[in-house]
Amino acid sequence: MPASLSLPLLKRLPPGLWTTLAWSAAAVQPIVEYVVTPPGRAYSLDFPRDGLDSPAARALLAVAFVLVLAGGAVLRRRTSTAYALVIAGTVASTVAWRQDEIPPLQFLAVDLALCYIAAVRSRRNSLAAAAGALGVLACYFLLRLLAGDDSGIAPEPFLALTVAVAWLIGNSVYQARAHTEELYARAAAQAVTAERLRIAREMHDTVAHNIGIIALQAGAAARVVETQPARAREAMLTVEKAGRETLSGLRRMLGALRQADPDQDQEGTGEDHGRARASLQPAAGLSDVERLAETATAAGVRVEVCWQGRRRPLPADIDLAAFRIVQESVTNAVRHSGAASCRVRVDYRADELAVEVSDRGKGGGTSTDSGYGLIGMRERAALLHGDFTAGPRPGGGFLVLARLPIPAMTEAEEKAGAR
Template identity: 85%
Template sequence: MSASPPLPLPLLKRIPPGLWTALAWYAAAVEPIVEYVVMPPRPSYSLNYPQDGLESLGAQALLAVAFVLVLAGSAVLRRRTSGAYGLVIVGTVISTVAWRQDEIPPTQFLAVDFALCYIAATRPRRNSLTAAAAALGTLAGYLVLRLITGDDSSIAQEPFVALTVVIAWLIGNSVHQARAHTEELYARAAAQAVTAERLRIAREMHDTVAHSIGIIALQAGAAARVVETQPARAREAMLTVEKAGRETLSGLRRMLGALRQADQNQEGTGQDHGLAQASLQPAAGLADVERLAATATAAGVRVEVCWQGRHRPLPADVDLAAFRIVQESVTNAVRHSGADSCLVRVEYRADELAVEVSDRGKGGGTTTDTGYGLIGMRERAALLRGDFTAGPRPGGGFLVAVRLPIPAMTEAEEKARAI
């Protein structure tokens, strides 16, 4: 099943935290410059922003330094969080020195609150508490400085600004806890899915493998009892034992393959393609190649299937392995080759099955995020004592070739598989 595309984030969440910090700080810093310096003088005045506050070159230089520090801190807030946060605070303090202020205006401190909220949301609690303490300590420093100088002409704004610091930390900490809880839920759901898969396979083993072993034991015992008196029945019983044994072995291989694929899918990026996620059904085999080709063609890569030789029933393990190799090769061609077409050649020979998958893409054979990749295909061929080769073609493109030996089957087995 192909993964649905992720939903786009809301616009507010797509804006980087550094940009929020810079916008808040620069808006608060530019507004008084426009109102009290650029605009013509008015009868009204501000105690925080005197009209002659930026007349000296030193004050202008300090304010420029503050602008640069805050800009640098906002730009590296995600990569250098602690250092960037410190630059924002220092830039805020320098801006008050440039204006000869004895307190930080609340609007100017909102940028520090934005940065603190981001730290509390993304960093460990010890780091966020340290950042909050730095902000509160800066505010306390201004309050103590005014008390020492005896300047108590106005209502202290530091307690109200400190309240915004606490609120910003609480919001960021709540986001941090929500993310941690979500990750824990995802991890728990993944563990439960693994457990459920193990239980499903255990039930399948009980229903198929255990049942087959029981049949093998009964038929072998019956053959042992009548081998002297009824050789024909004994031979028939042993053929049944052989057939059940082959089917059981094939079932075990499929189950182990399903376990391995489930583990690799959990380690992948989650961007699964429909071709690589075909379910490991017991009936999967070369009969599904045409459906696979149609799926790949719908995905944008035309797949041509060429059958050669006398089409005949195959052992279940050979049939499944051949199909999985074709499936993985076509998936690689669709996802990595960049080719617009792919050729699948299946040849039934006297004692082996030859499969080739070729394309004329860029020839970069890689393992896919899901499925087994080249290593898995080579292992499948090795389990069946086959030969596997894969690599770039001399004329361009990529070629996967495998030869799987076909064990000789009795006429009764061929008829049974054909049914």
């Protein structure tokens, strides 16, 4: 439990604070061990006890602390400037102690700052920062060679290795973050595309069908308005009904699009709230096939509906997709086939739903037709992992066949769907 509680705190600490703490610990340790504590057996050639006796050395060490503190404070906002301040403070500390090399612990703060830069900045900027650190190490190494000091093992190659490791770690974080953002952007784009296609299918299936019925009925009414007023009146009533259904479907779709957050329903009151919720309910299903057949029959094409298998509740997406396929197929038969009738067969099988719409007309399309209707029906079936075929029949007419797999439903789900 303590570890799980401390982890968020560690994540909340800014990177500049980690850099400052690491540098300060490495800078304070020799002061405490070799200057403040009483003389003992321990001593250091890099940190002599009298190394800070002069006021200039103390002032320079104080300047080094100020530089690193300032760099840690602005590391998140001005990474390049902060990085330069940390390196300058590290160099100033070595000068204050009259050292000819940078202690590895002192250089750890530079590595931390470089790791952060590589994680948040572009590769070009992080490589420039790494080159700056390597340049400082190279200068120390060359100065010692020019001075003829060949004592001991040079720490610069080891420090250069830590620079490379720090950059690699930070760059890995940068790449992982960029890959994650790309995945999120790709998922968002795919979601937008899928939603656009869904809206396009709904608009086509609802509006195009009803507009087609309106056009046919209005034309029929215009032809018989003088000779058969009663039939013209009946046709116009059908036009009115189809128009109201179209408006209702558009309002329902626009309401769903404007519903960005379910909690927004709470902003409405009373009747508005209930109307908004009601408008978002599923619009259609196979239970509306009979009504669809009556409308198409009134438009001049007799539709025969044949139910096979045990009719039972279906998942909402399958129910809607099946109805839309029937609706679009019947609409095409009314508008393009020229047939006097068409046949709709809905077969409830054990593990799938088969929908077949056929007519004996002239066959207004092919299986490769680029019309939005066939594309929409094929997409609906594909989204449900079903099969879809459409094309002219060998004996004449047009046939649409869709098979939609039905997932197994529990008895409780069936009862809930029945209610």
